[in-house]
Amino acid sequence: MNEPRENRKIIAFTGPYGSGRKTLADMAGSTLGLKEVLSYTTRPARPGENDGEDYYFISKEEFAQAEGRGEFLEAAEIFGHRYGIKGEDLERLLEQNVAVYVVVNSMGAALLKRLYPDRVIRLFIYADRERVRTRLIGRGDPEEAVNSHMAYYDEEMEYQGECEHAFENFESAHTMFALTNVLESYLARNLIDKD
Ligand SMILES: Nc1ncnc2c1ncn2[C@@H]1O[C@H](COP(=O)(O)OP(=O)(O)OP(=O)(O)O)[C@@H](O)[C@H]1O
């Protein structure tokens, strides 16, 4: 893996809450062999989520201490919980991989783009409002959580125009096909640039 570090890509999956970003990001990651830069969160794990696989689940105190030490590249409060990506984690994974991915809200995507303008590729994943609601209910989210996610639907949708690519996530296999084609073109370009 000889790509110069400045060519390595950070794929940011963003879009409305519940649109299927995490599901698609993980599918694309395993199909293309991309590593995820896991976020740290103070949110409790959902059933089926595991520490070190879905997030690093930490306490509010641990989060505040790490934030105090300046360890987070970006940090946000979302639905009453803290989330953040550590600069050291991103740099370490970029050292070892041609491309890495993150799953973040629009604020996180915008901040990463400002920090790494030539490396960040924002993939906007969306679905219509009713489909998102149905999926969140299907995921087992409590009604209150579903409503708070939906309250931000329009605001998050506005970010689409800023992103490098957008994908309507109707049927996962179809979305994955379109998405991996785009990602493969970036990865192939990296290999060509190297010659
Ligand atoms: N194309 C699809 N068709 C049907 N269900 C889907 C599709 N994509 C994702 N889902 C389901 O929708 C739910 C939300 O998906 P996911 O957790 O990936 O979304 P997200 O955008 O990362 O959500 P959050 O904002 O909560 O982090 C999950 O239960 C997932 O299995």
Ligand SMILES: Nc1nc2c(ncn2[C@@H]2O[C@H](COP(=O)(O)O)[C@@H](O)[C@H]2O)c(=O)[nH]1
């Ligand atoms: N700005 C950031 N947003 C993040 C980060 N990690 C996750 N997220 C986003 O938070 C919401 C809620 O996620 P959930 O897993 O609790 O449903 C979602 O939009 C994530 O993409 C982060 O480090 N920074």
